[in-house]
Amino acid sequence: MTDQMARSSRSSRWPLAAAMAGVLALSAALSSCGVVGTADAVANAAPDAPINGPQGRVPQFIASCAVSHFAFDDPIVHPGHAGASHQHVFFGNEAVTASVGYDELLGAPTTCDQRLDTASYWTPVLLDPRGQRIDPTGAVAYYRPGxxxxxTTLVPYPPDLKMVAGDxxxxxxxxxSVVAWSCGVSAVRSVVPTECPGRSTLRLLVTFPDCWDGERTWTAxxxxxxxxxxxxxxxxxSHPVPIPQLQLAVDHPPVDPDGLSLSSGAITTGHGxxxxxxxxxxxVNEVQNCLHRGITCNVSAN
Structure with a gap:
């Protein structure tokens, strides 16, 4: 069974009114929230264009996270089935296993510098031409408007929201605009790794969707x-609720780009x-105090 076919069909509902109440003291009615949407718009399979640089002069907040662990698990794609996945590298929440539940993640230790960021992030592992793992040096999660x-219309993610980006x-x-490689924080993007100058890191960039249907936290x-x-x-x-657009940047040490692959297969199978x-x-505070106010938080350079 493929990863796509094996995705859990479990979903849950989180009322849109509750989401908006956590952000603004407004009516629960969606129309009063200033949510963007148009009858002519259609569900988009990718952003219109790559984000121009991981740190730009746009509203954002970030979390920098060290590696938590490596495992042949995927609690979203193969929940409850340890060892059923290709190998992933996990960042953030240290309690993640194949069978962990949402309640077990709350308040667990995290490798992120924001101690209340107990979310979990994971990607496939980068492999050298011999199939040996190249350990990342860390990851940065950028949260911005699409x-x-x-x-000012962005709504925080509902609790227990799960997302997958890339294939x-x-x-x-x-x-x-979905999966790319870069040298450090350079705005230059490529579909496969390139040789990076000096001591610049090799960075995998995965950009997640930013429009939610307002009801479900996961669909398979x-x-x-x-x-x-x-x-x-x-x-x-069909998905009228704008949520922060997460871009996950995973940094690796400088490496010869020839012959690299991912634990999921070819180097073009990047995902997060x-x-x-x-x-x-x-x-909620990060969305209100950083994104709604139009400022950058926890960003040292632009």
Whole structure:
């Protein structure tokens, strides 16, 4: 069974009114929230264009995370089945296993510098030409509005939201706006790793959807997604709730790019997983105090 076919069909509902109440003291009615959407918009399979640099002069907050552990597990794709996945490297929450539940993640230790970021992030492992693992030096999670999206309308992720970006079974190049490689924080993107100058790190970039359907926290079917990408700064009517766009940047030491692969297969099979187990009050504060106010938080350079 493929990773895509094996994705759990479990989903849960988190009322949109509760989401908005946690952000603004507004009515629970969606129309009063200033949510972007248009009847002409359609669910988008990728952002319109790559984000121009991981740190830009746009509203954002970030979390820097060390490696937590490596495991042949994927609690989103193969929940409850230890060893059923290709190898992943995990960042953030240290309690993650194949069978862990959301409640077990809350308040668990984290490798992130923001101690209340107990979310979990994971990607496939980078391999050298001999198939040996190249350990990352760390990861950075950037939370921003999607391109052109009104930052004052963003809603925090609901508790227990799960997202996957990129295709572990890709048989060719993926859009640079979803999966890309760069040298450190350079704005130059490539579909495969390139040789980086000096001591610049080799960085895998995975950009997640930023429009939510307002109800489900996970769906297994690629034809019935609970999250999609915005287009031209708007969310489609099917997914009218704008959420922060997460870009996960995984840094590796300088390495010869020839012959590299991923534990999921070819070097073009990059992807990432995110499980929202943030302290929810802290997440709401970050959205309100950083994104809604249009400022950058925890960013040392632009």
């Amino acid at each position: 391109a052109g999206v009104d930052h 572990a079974e890709a048989d060719g190049e993926q859009p640079l 079917s690629p034809d019935d997604r609970h999250v999609v990408y915005s287009s031209a700064g708007e969310c489609p009517d 997983d995110f499980w929202n187990a943030w302290d929810q009050d802290k997440l």
